[in-house]
Amino acid sequence: xxxxxxxxxxxxxxxxxxxxxxxxxxxxxxxxxxxxxxxxxxxxxxxxxxxxxxxxxxxxxxxxxxxxxxxxxxxxxxxxxxxxxxxxxxxxxxxxxxxxxxxxxxxxxxxxxxxxxxxxxxxxxxxxxxxxxxxxxxxxxxxxxxxxxxxxxxxxxxxxxxxxxxxxxxxxxxxxxxxxxxxxxxxxxxxxxxxxxxxxxxxxxxxxxxxxxxxxxxxxxxxxxxxxxxxxxxxxxxxxxxxxxxxxxxxxxxxxxxxxxxxxxxxxxxxxxxxxxxxxxxxxxxxxxxxxxxxxxxxxxxxxxxxxxxxxxxxxxxxxxxxxxxxxxxxxxxxxxxxxxxxxxxxxxxxxxxxxxxxxxxxxxxxxxxxxxxxxxxxxxxxxxxxxxxxxxxxxxxxxxxxxxxxxxxxxxxxxxxxxxxxxxxxxxxxxxxxxxxxxxxxxxxx
Amino acid sequence: xxxxxxxxxxxxxxxxxxxxxxxxxxxxxxxxxxxxxxxxxxxxxxxxxxxxxxxxxxxxxxxxxxxxxxxxxxxxxxxxxxxxxxxxxxxxxxxxxxxxxxxxxxxxxxxxxxxxxxxxxxxxxxxxxxxxxxxxxxxxxxxxxxxxxxxxxxxxxxxxxxxxxxxxxxxxxxxxxxxxxxxxxxxxxxxxxxxxxxxxxxxxxxxxxxxxxxxxxxxxxxxxxxxxxxxxxxxxxxxxxxxxxxxxxxxxxxxxxxxxxxxxxxxxxxxxxxxxxxxxxxxxxxxxxxxxxxxxxxxxxxxxxxxxxxxxxxxxxxxxxxxxxxxxxxxxxxxxxxxxxxxxxxxxxxxxxxxxxxxxxxxxxxxxxxxxxxxxxxxxxxxxxxxxxxxxxxxxxxxxxxxxxxxxxxxxxxxxxxxxxxxxxxxxxxxxxxxxxxxxxxxxxxxxxxxxx
Numbered sequence: 039x040x041x042x043x044x045x046x047x048x049x050x051x052x053x054x055x056x057x058x059x060x061x062x063x064x065x066x067x068x069x070x071x072x073x074x075x076x077x078x079x080x081x082x083x084x085x086x087x088x089x090x091x092x093x094x095x096x097x098x099x100x101x102x103x104x105x106x107x108x109x110x111x112x113x114x115x116x117x118x119x120x121x122x123x124x125x126x127x128x129x130x131x132x133x134x135x136x137x138x139x140x141x142x143x144x145x146x147x148x149x150x151x152x153x154x155x156x157x158x159x160x161x162x163x164x165x166x167x168x169x170x171x172x173x174x175x176x177x178x179x180x181x182x183x184x185x186x187x188x189x190x191x192x193x194x195x196x197x198x199x200x201x202x203x204x205x206x207x208x209x210x211x212x213x214x215x216x217x218x219x220x221x222x223x224x225x226x227x228x229x230x231x232x233x234x235x236x237x238x239x240x241x242x243x244x245x246x247x248x249x250x251x252x253x254x255x256x257x258x259x260x261x262x263x264x265x266x267x268x269x270x271x272x273x274x275x276x277x278x279x280x281x282x283x284x285x286x287x288x289x290x291x292x293x294x295x296x297x298x299x300x301x302x303x304x305x306x307x308x309x310x311x312x313x314x315x316x317x318x319x320x321x322x323x324x325x326x327x328x329x330x331x332x333x334x335x336x337x338x339x340x341x342x343x344x345x346x347x348x349x350x351x352x353x354x355x356x357x358x359x360x361x362x363x364x365x366x367x368x369x370x371x372x373x374x375x376x377x378x379x380x381x382x383x384x385x386x387x388x389x390x391x392x393x394x395x396x397x398x399x400x401x402x403x404x405x406x407x408x409x410x411x412x413x414x415x416x417x418x419x420x421x422x423x424x425x426x427x428x429x430x431x432x433x434x435x436x437x438x439x440x441x442x443x444x445x446x447x448x449x450x451x452x453x454x455x456x457x458x459x460x461x462x463x464x465x466x467x468x469x470x471x472x473x474x475x476x477x478x479x480x481x482x483x484x485x
Numbered sequence: 486x487x488x489x490x491x492x493x494x495x496x497x498x499x500x501x502x503x504x505x506x507x508x509x510x511x512x513x514x515x516x517x518x519x520x521x522x523x524x525x526x527x528x529x530x531x532x533x534x535x536x537x538x539x540x541x542x543x544x545x546x547x548x549x550x551x552x553x554x555x556x557x558x559x560x561x562x563x564x565x566x567x568x569x570x571x572x573x574x575x576x577x578x579x580x581x582x583x584x585x586x587x588x589x590x591x592x593x594x595x596x597x598x599x600x601x602x603x604x605x606x607x608x609x610x611x612x613x614x615x616x617x618x619x620x621x622x623x624x625x626x627x628x629x630x631x632x633x634x635x636x637x638x639x640x641x642x643x644x645x646x647x648x649x650x651x652x653x654x655x656x657x658x659x660x661x662x663x664x665x666x667x668x669x670x671x672x673x674x675x676x677x678x679x680x681x682x683x684x685x686x687x688x689x690x691x692x693x694x695x696x697x698x699x700x701x702x703x704x705x706x707x708x709x710x711x712x713x714x715x716x717x718x719x720x721x722x723x724x725x726x727x728x729x730x731x732x733x734x735x736x737x738x739x740x741x742x743x744x745x746x747x748x749x750x751x752x753x754x755x756x757x758x759x760x761x762x763x764x765x766x767x768x769x770x771x772x773x774x775x776x777x778x779x780x781x782x783x784x785x786x787x788x789x790x791x792x793x794x795x796x797x798x799x800x801x802x803x804x805x806x807x808x809x810x811x812x813x814x815x816x817x818x819x820x821x822x823x824x825x826x827x828x829x830x831x832x833x834x835x836x837x838x839x840x841x842x843x844x845x846x847x848x849x850x851x852x853x854x855x856x857x858x859x860x861x862x863x864x865x866x867x868x869x870x871x872x873x874x875x876x877x878x879x880x881x882x883x884x885x886x887x888x889x890x891x892x893x894x895x896x897x898x899x900x901x902x903x904x905x906x907x908x909x910x911x912x913x914x915x916x917x918x919x920x921x922x923x924x925x926x927x928x929x930x931x932x933x934x935x936x937x938x
Binding site: 057119133136159162180195196380412414417422 | 509533636784816
């Protein structure tokens with residue numbers, strides 16, 4: 039359970055800045071094979087969650103194999119050392135649970151939420167495929183077809199599908215790991231082989247390259263014993279060195295366009311580099327709050343200016359991280375602003391209104407109370423997300439993997455509490471036109 | 486072939502059995518119907534220091550002008566009161582650590598929100614201010630009207646939206662249930678005065694339900710809600726929509742969407758409400774067919790054939806009736822084969838008995854996922870709000886596992902025969918007619934509807 043404990047703040051004067059604190063019991067354990075384990079007991083609902091996060095994502099897939107990290111994620115559901123095809127889903131669901139997996143830029147996760155009586159079974163299922171996924175030609179061909187349908191439904195047949203996460207990186211970045219299309223080209227997907235999959239598994243799916251999160255209605259000592267019983271059989275392999283994906287900071291504006299035949303209206307994505315999230319510096323945390331201040335809710339700066347006052351755009355949003363979670367990837371990461379608007383010719387006015395609003399923050403600073411209410415809502419939304427046993431388990435495991443410590447997830451309210459209005463002003467000053475990338479979506483005729 | 490193997494000398498592994506079924510934790514709750522006719526249900530769940538709020542107001546309408554007015558009302562409800570403008574309202578909500586949003590469908594207006602639990606009194610105060618004093622300033626409504634038209638245009642460019650509307654039209658004809666997403670010209674001619682009149686006539690407490698779930702003391706929360714909402718009063722004119730028409734079988738309806746690389750296949754038919762004796766077996770029959778990943782339909786057209794990414798069937802409950810639906814987006818070139826396999830699986834489950842193993846699996850899934858869905862403040866609040874539409878509440882949640890446990894395999898087979906038989910269902914497909922109409926004609930008669938906007 040995440041408990042509320044009012045704490046006094048020294049950084050802000052408003053009484054409304056008193057926020058509850060996040061506390062949660064966390065127990066750490068490491069197996070001989072190198073698997074790191076984070077246990078988060080919470081007896082308030084009779085539910086458990088099991089999550090395995092592997093330290094490999096879109097950025098690590100080989101050249102000529104775009105989309106491979108995601109295709110491989112699908113293969114992990116196709117059977118394992120002990121189980122045949124469809125058995126993993128059936129064991130989870132017939133236990134009363136749900137499952138899924140997802141591929142991110144820097145990691146891939148696999149998870150189940152289950153009734154508390156299925157904890158050992160959930161651990162078995164994850165250990166069994168960590169030991170050995172069942173990689174067959176037939177399953178590979180089938181999942182290539184399924185992934186192509188996933189891309190068709192989410193991208194090719196959908197207006198604004200994959201906009202801008204699939205194409206903006208290709209304009210912003212110069213190196214293959216950061217720039218390529220993470221869903222993959224059909225040509226690359228079709229060329230994927232079983233040998234590719236076996237090699238990818240051996241290299242990246244070592245227990246020492248993973249974090250196991252276990253949360254919910256359990257006893258920590260018993261859970262550790264169950265984890266040992268299930269995962270100790272997975273042999274130790276070398277943890278692969280993580281490449282440096284760094285790219286130089288941009289020095290000039292970049293512009294590109296993309297066509298979308300199903301879209302009825304234009305759209306734009308504006309990308310700005312942000313400080314390295316892993317440092318969790320005040321500059322990065324201030325940028326997180328700046329994104330909120332710019333676009334979250336009708337009182338946000340860009341909503342007031344572009345939607346309500348100028349009527350230039352239908353909607354506008356600002357977020358950090360390719361999938362909208364600022365704490366989901368390592369450097370390099372991006373603040374993205376997207377807007378849909380009815381008239382293509384408005385783009386210059388839209389960009390200049392954005393610049394104008396950023397400049398206003400730089401020149402005039404924040405309004406009284408503005409930072410407090412933005413921070414209050416942001417922290418409250420974190421509480422809300424962490425209410426789910428599954429989300430909590432995934433979050434703790436993710437912070438352990440990407441930031442080196444699950445506890446940082448609990449410290450975020452305090453760390454965000456240290457951000458001052460001056461920090462936010464400096465974060466706004468960093469979002470300059472000459473370092474941004476502008477990707478314009480040109481609507482096509484659906485005739 | 487398995488290029489990676491476990492050690493040859495390792496003992497065979499067994500899937501661990503399940504432990505004793507966990508007992509759901511008891512919920513502390515309190516409910517009161519206020520003199521105004523508003524029912525307030527407060528449930529304590531202390532997992533995080535937040536509170537979730539759902540206010541469900543009956544909002545059916547039979548007039549042709551209703552959907553546009555209702556949609557614009559929902560968009561502009563939070564745009565001003567006597568004391569605050571749109572920005573002030575949003576800033577106030579933000580300062581409470583909260584969110585507040587509105588949505589409307591053919592059955593209800595829903596105001597959904599959350600806040601830090603300690604700030605609930607202020608949130609209730611703001612809610613009351615909006616309910617009793619929303620002003621719908623002309624300039625705000627005008628801007629919301631333009632944006633709504635733009636958003637409707639964007640929504641209807643989605644194959645899924647076109648398919649949803651086409652299926653609703655096929656199922657409900659000209660009934661308001663097929664028309665709840667307004668047309669742009671109807672929105673364009675809607676005025677702020679009309680929206681204000683709709684608010685005065687329909688945004689009223691009688692028959693409405695307020696759900697509050699979170700780190701709260703239920704009884705004291707009821708007192709607070711009663712005090713905060715004391716001035717919200719009035720009785721709506723009865724304005725129920727007419728009964729649903731009977732669904733008539735007929736040819737497949739094909740909606741042309743040129744250039745589609747996939748076809749959106751949507752199938753529907755009549756079902757029964759949550760309290761009907763057939764509802765528990767039907768919910769299990771739906772799962773066996775296509776209601777979860779481990780179902781026959783998903784195994785066939787995804788995991789065996791690779792025709793689609795995410796096929797799924799469901800039983801959807803509305804105030805005036807329930808429907809069984811099945812949805813899959815399939816590659817254009819396999820549209821006819823995918824429909825053939827779908828008809829095969831529907832015909833098979835309607836004609837041949839389901840197995841005990843299948844029923845036991847879906848029973849555990851249904852019971853387990855019900856528990857998961859109410860394991861968060863927001864999940865519990867949303868579930869209770871949805872149940873309120875059927876006149877149900879916490880008691881239903883507590884007793885539903887027992888009903889699911891009592892269903893027999895024969896009852897599931899009988900429900901499948903009664904509700905999933907292909908002869909009782911209607912089909913619409915949104916896709917590139919030039920490519921799919923020929924192959925589809927081989928499977929049965931079809932009619933072509935007007936192309937997607």
